[in-house]
Amino acid sequence: MSAITALVLGAGNRGANAYGSYGMAHPNELDIVAVAEPDAPRRARISTAHDIAPDLQFESWEAALARPQLAQVAFITTQDNMHVGPTIAALQAGYDVLLEKPMATSPADCALLVETAERLGRTLQICHVLRYTNFFSTLYDIIRSGRLGDIISIDHRENVAWYHMAHSFVRGNWGIEADSNPMILAKCCHDLDILLWIMGQSVTKLTSYGSLYHFRPQFAPANAPLRCQGDDAQVCPAAATCIHYAPRIYNAESANPAGPVPSEYSFSPGDFMLNALDGGNTPQSRWEKLKTSRYGRCVYRCGNDVVDRQVIAMEFENGVPCTFTMHGHSDRENRTMRWDGTKATLYAEFGYDQAQHIRICEHGGMYHDVKEEIIVPPPASSGHGGGDHGLVRDFLAAVQGRPSHRQTTARASLESHLLAFAAETSRKSGHSVDFVQYKKQI
Numbered sequence: 001m002s003a004i005t006a007l008v009l010g011a012g013n014r015g016a017n018a019y020g021s022y023g024m025a026h027p028n029e030l031d032i033v034a035v036a037e038p039d040a041p042r043r044a045r046i047s048t049a050h051d052i053a054p055d056l057q058f059e060s061w062e063a064a065l066a067r068p069q070l071a072q073v074a075f076i077t078t079q080d081n082m083h084v085g086p087t088i089a090a091l092q093a094g095y096d097v098l099l100e101k102p103m104a105t106s107p108a109d110c111a112l113l114v115e116t117a118e119r120l121g122r123t124l125q126i127c128h129v130l131r132y133t134n135f136f137s138t139l140y141d142i143i144r145s146g147r148l149g150d151i152i153s154i155d156h157r158e159n160v161a162w163y164h165m166a167h168s169f170v171r172g173n174w175g176i177e178a179d180s181n182p183m184i185l186a187k188c189c190h191d192l193d194i195l196l197w198i199m200g201q202s203v204t205k206l207t208s209y210g211s212l213y214h215f216r217p218q219f220a221p222a223n224a225p226l227r228c229q230g231d232d233a234q235v236c237p238a239a240a241t242c243i244h245y246a247p248r249i250y251n252a253e254s255a256n257p258a259g260p261v262p263s264e265y266s267f268s269p270g271d272f273m274l275n276a277l278d279g280g281n282t283p284q285s286r287w288e289k290l291k292t293s294r295y296g297r298c299v300y301r302c303g304n305d306v307v308d309r310q311v312i313a314m315e316f317e318n319g320v321p322c323t324f325t326m327h328g329h330s331d332r333e334n335r336t337m338r339w340d341g342t343k344a345t346l347y348a349e350f351g352y353d354q355a356q357h358i359r360i361c362e363h364g365g366m367y368h369d370v371k372e373e374i375i376v377p378p379p380a381s382s383g384h385g386g387g388d389h390g391l392v393r394d395f396l397a398a399v400q401g402r403p404s405h406r407q408t409t410a411r412a413s414l415e416s417h418l419l420a421f422a423a424e425t426s427r428k429s430g431h432s433v434d435f436v437q438y439k440k441q442i
């Protein structure tokens, strides 16, 4: 079978790295033949990597989609508030579409995308990468097998690491709701999708609480400047003690012209952080970039307004109560969960850089009597616990008419997105939301 050809709209971190890398690793399955990206160095990088012809390199999605169909599928990996226009145009132009989450930043726009894809009969798949990890596939199989008995209650936590919170949801693209969307949508639509998928049913009602606590001006160190570097001769007076001091976080401090500030902290940024900074490969180039980049700002004065903690209490159609907790102050990046059933209790932990495990403790014995422990080793190949490449593989299969139980539809993704919007309505209004009625009003 020949490789599926793709047009990438937005060659940033996701388009070029998370999904573009699939084409590099599996050239017989995916051939990226065209790109639209306004940033010239990024456009050049992806074009070189995939040998994209000069006349198929565009500066905007509008220019690429103004041309007759250039490839079989489109990967839409622009920022959250730039999903609707290119997706509708791509579907109308004949592309099957893989669209980054969140599908759109309002309930009405999410519904519009689903209706458009269904009316045109095109595949529209949302990048719910967690479904495509071995870990969540295993969890799905265990719970669906009935091994836990009837499910009694669920407790699912998304523990966002302190540095990820500061990078993405304070300094980064998702810190201000009006520029992006609420954190419960931006960060947690994956988790809500997983819960809906495993349960195989929807939610009837929910209540949500949460707020922004820590990343606010009153917690700034005394005399902290607006940017950690201050000027080259005088960095922030709290540089030695602040865990968010940007030159240390982005591995640039050794280039400090005044000499590195001694500190008890050391930190190695993930690729997603360095890719977002886009500050080159040396401490010197990153030091220079941080002087003007959003990532060089004091985390206490970024004007951010999205929450750093939120809880949803919800009830599924069959009466199962579920709590979902998200917060941005975890020592490590992981998800932890507990499912209690009439026959057994399941404890699980899913992290990206440590072993992932699922423990099943059957009832009837003494507590802590672990009947089975499943260790899911972290895959070396791709981000999100292997989910990034698993997602692309499944999308290509869907386009070729080879469905799998992990594949999702845009309509299924609409459910998780609406759940996030409903939670935000509850958090802001202080009232519970009848989710059945809520969906009828969209």
Ligand SMILES: NC(=O)c1ccc[n+]([C@@H]2O[C@H](COP(=O)([O-])OP(=O)(O)OC[C@H]3O[C@@H](n4cnc5c(N)ncnc54)[C@H](O)[C@@H]3O)[C@@H](O)[C@H]2O)c1
Residues within 6 Å of the ligand: 009, 010, 011, 012, 013, 014, 015, 036, 037, 038, 039, 042, 059, 060, 061, 062, 077, 078, 079, 080, 082, 100, 101, 102, 127, 128, 129, 186, 276, 384
């Ligand atoms: N599935 C996941 O787990 C996951 C993880 C992280 C981010 N995301 C989502 O992926 C999307 C992209 O995130 P990212 O981190 O790659 O962002 P990014 O900012 O690195 O990439 C977006 C790219 O779009 C380009 N762009 C801007 N205007 C354009 C236009 N008119 N035409 C074409 N391209 C244009 C930008 O120059 C940029 O390179 C976001 O919606 C984000 O929420 C999903």
